[in-house]
Amino acid sequence: MKTRITELLGIEYPIIQGGMAWVAEHHLAAAVSEAGGLGLIGGANAPGEAVRDEIRKARKLTDKPFGVNVMLMSPYADDVAKVIVEEGIKVVTTGAGNPEKYMDIWKAAGVKVIPVVASVALARRMERYGADAVVAEGCESGGHIGEQTTMTLVPQVADAVEIPVIAAGGIGDGRGIAAAFMLGAEAVQIGTRFVVSEEAVVHENYKQRIIKAKDIDSAVTGRSHGHPIRCLRNEMTREYVKMEAEGKSFEELEYMTLGALRRAVQEGDVARGTVMAGQIAGLITKEQTCKEMIEEMMAQAKTLMKRD
Ligand code: TUI
Numbered sequence: 438m439k440t441r442i443t444e445l446l447g448i449e450y451p452i453i454q455g456g457m458a459w460v461a462e463h464h465l466a467a468a469v470s471e472a473g474g475l476g477l478i479g480g481a482n483a484p485g486e487a488v489r490d491e492i493r494k495a496r497k498l499t500d501k502p503f504g505v506n507v508m509l510m511s512p513y514a515d516d517v518a519k520v521i522v523e524e525g526i527k528v529v530t531t532g533a534g535n536p537e538k539y540m541d542i543w544k545a546a547g548v549k550v551i552p553v554v555a556s557v558a559l560a561r562r563m564e565r566y567g568a569d570a571v572v573a574e575g576c577e578s579g580g581h582i583g584e585q586t587t588m589t590l591v592p593q594v595a596d597a598v599e600i601p602v603i604a605a606g607g608i609g610d611g612r613g614i615a616a617a618f619m620l621g622a623e624a625v626q627i628g629t630r631f632v633v634s635e636e637a638v639v640h641e642n643y644k645q646r647i648i649k650a651k652d653i654d655s656a657v658t659g660r661s662h663g664h665p666i667r668c669l670r671n672e673m674t675r676e677y678v679k680m681e682a683e684g685k686s687f688e689e690l691e692y693m694t695l696g697a698l699r700r701a702v703q704e705g706d707v708a709r710g711t712v713m714a715g716q717i718a719g720l721i722t723k724e725q726t727c728k729e730m731i732e733e734m735m736a737q738a739k740t741l742m743k744r745d
């Protein structure tokens with residue numbers, strides 16, 4: 438399935454992987470790229486040198502293109518932005534902010550820049566600043582989210598910009614891919630489903646929590662202080678939401694979740710940790726390789742899109 442995104446990125450299938458903090462490390466990125474999608478290393482809150490190390494490890498596992506996601510709220514975002522250029526990375530996605538200040542150095546180095554946006558305004562602005570494409574991410578996504586749903590955001594962004602649009606949020610199978618294309622997207626970004634891939638180095642408890650999740654198991658913490666994070670309901674989210682209702686300060690709430698994502702991903706603490714996942718978790722029923730996931734999703738999407 439050729440689109441402007443498969444051409445732009447030199448990939449076989451119009452699927453890019455989400456740049457998930459603590460999850461999107463070199464094994465996952467290399468596996469998604471090897472399977473014909475675009476794998477990404479998630480910069481998250483890691484220092485530049487740690488990201489460089491991940492890039493070099495991914496290169497040992499694949500000759501195919503892969504990218505880096507820069508989490509713009511990270512204190513190390515400037516360092517990571519430089520490492521990307523030094524390491525000759527060809528594709529960058531950004532999240533949780535506005536990447537304008539890095540656009541010139543990346544464009545000068547021939548890096549394709551794909552900001553993740555949660556609004557039409559930012560999509561337009563990114564196009565003006567020279568973005569090659571945008572990811573329009575709806576609030577069905579896991580992690581840091583905006584306000585609009587994928588269903589409403591993607592067609593509005595597709596109408597507002599000339600550059601290609603990648604849909605994200607709530608996509609976990611071929612039906613979601615076909616739907617995204619109907620909304621005007623030319624590729625999709627998938628996160629939650631890849632968390633349960635065999636190649637993802639994620640604690641088994643985390644994978645099982647996603648596999649067992651029901652449709653209604655999703656919660657959003659942090660709305661009251663303007664940093665909404667979607668994750669799966671557990672002891673931590675119940676306590677957090679209660680503290681938010683009591684009007685606890687941002688600092689107190691932050692303290693409670695400090696390191697909570699790492700504890701869930703690496704130590705498997707799915708009761709007190711932050712189990713970031715999208716609303717599509719309820720659809721995900723099994724662990725598979727990235728190749729199996731991508732081929733299954735693409736076969737289903739192609740069948741649906743050919744139907745008359
Ligand atoms: O970035 C994400 N998802 C993420 S980042 C992350 S790591 C993290 N951990 C703890 C606390 C906070 C973050 C986990 N999940 N998705 C892309 C995304 N970007 N969604 C929404 C946005 C966004 C929101 C507002 C982008 C720009 C923006 O405004 C920028 C501006 O200046 O207008």
